[in-house]
Structures are given as C-alpha cells and as structure tokens.
Amino acid sequence: MRQIICFGDSLTAGWDGSHVTPRLNERLENRLGCAVINAGVPGETTRQALRRIDEEVVHRFKNGVTVLFGSNDASFHKGIPIDEYEANLLEIARRLNDVPVLMITPPPVIEACQIGKRKNARLACYASVVRKVAANLQLPLADFHQLMEEQQRLQNLLLADGLHLSDSGYDLLAQLIEKYMLDMLNKK
Numbered sequence: 001m002r003q004i005i006c007f008g009d010s011l012t013a014g015w016d017g018s019h020v021t022p023r024l025n026e027r028l029e030n031r032l033g034c035a036v037i038n039a040g041v042p043g044e045t046t047r048q049a050l051r052r053i054d055e056e057v058v059h060r061f062k063n064g065v066t067v068l069f070g071s072n073d074a075s076f077h078k079g080i081p082i083d084e085y086e087a088n089l090l091e092i093a094r095r096l097n098d099v100p101v102l103m104i105t106p107p108p109v110i111e112a113c114q115i116g117k118r119k120n121a122r123l124a125c126y127a128s129v130v131r132k133v134a135a136n137l138q139l140p141l142a143d144f145h146q147l148m149e150e151q152q153r154l155q156n157l158l159l160a161d162g163l164h165l166s167d168s169g170y171d172l173l174a175q176l177i178e179k180y181m182l183d184m185l186n187k188k
Helices: 023-032 046-058 082-095 120-137 144-149 167-187
Strands: 003-008 035-040 064-068 101-104
Touching (some): 003 023, 003 046, 023 035, 023 167, 035 046, 046 082, 064 082, 064 167, 082 101, 082 120, 101 120, 101 167, 120 144, 144 167
Parallel strands (some): 003 035, 003 064
C-alpha cells in the first residue's frame, strides 16, 4: 500500500488544546487511499525538525512527504531567524530528495488570540520563504496561507487559541493536500 508522511509541528500533529490526535490522518487516508504516518510534533521549529528527520522521515518507507513548518519558527517566543528558517527548509528538502515533497505554507492566525506570540505580517514573511524554496527547488506548493486568507472567517477554521485548526480547518487542509498529493503519487 502507498504511504505518505506528514512532517510538521502541532498543525500537522493535530493538537486540539488538550491532547494530540492525528486529526489529519483519517482525512487524508480517506481522500488519498493510502496510509498516512503523522510525524508532527507540537511546538516544534525547523531547527528541531532537522534533529529527527533522518530517523522519523528519511529512513522510513514513503511515497510522498508533506512539509508544514513555520508557525513556531515565526513566533516571538521561539523566534527562528527567517534566514535560518529558509536554510532549514532547504536542508529538509535536500534530505528528502528521493521522494516527492509537498511544501505547505504556514497559515495566518487570529491575532487577538495570539497577542505577544504571533503576528500575521511575520507569518506572511515566513510563508513567502516557503514559496521561494518551493519555486527554487521546483517542488509543488500548497499555499495554505493564501487559502486561509481568502476565507471569510478564520474563527470557523481555527480553535479559540487562534492558532490551531478546527475540524473545518483540517478539512480545508486535507482538501488542499489532496489537490497536489494525488497527482504526485500517481507520477511516482
């Protein structure tokens, strides 16, 4: 059976405010007809991701990988400099060079719920870096940031913390991933 790995932070892991459940897995398994391994770790940045990528992603069987980081990198309390974020994304893509990789931009937040933690202007800069890396490496890009900005009400897509995805947010993310990953899996 085909298998993909979702590599990322709490948005990938499925954090819902009390515990982690892989809320993305079932949605993608149903949509893509393949097994999904969730390699999301809440609170993680790209710096931390590089420490575990070989064991949890590179050395595992997979037909494709999604990469979604940036919400923590862009935060004020973790604060990975944008040039390091770019270098880390390039290194993640380099280590995954033998499988199809789908780069995903980090989404905006509800700023009123994220005071002192995250600002959308900063997240937009980090999303631009993902676009740049994907374009330079000719990787498929799922622009979740732009898609979320186009929505009428972020409150319907995010939990009360203004950062983590609601069920509707995960439905939207799964639909976006499906749009690109099906084609990637069929080309493999």
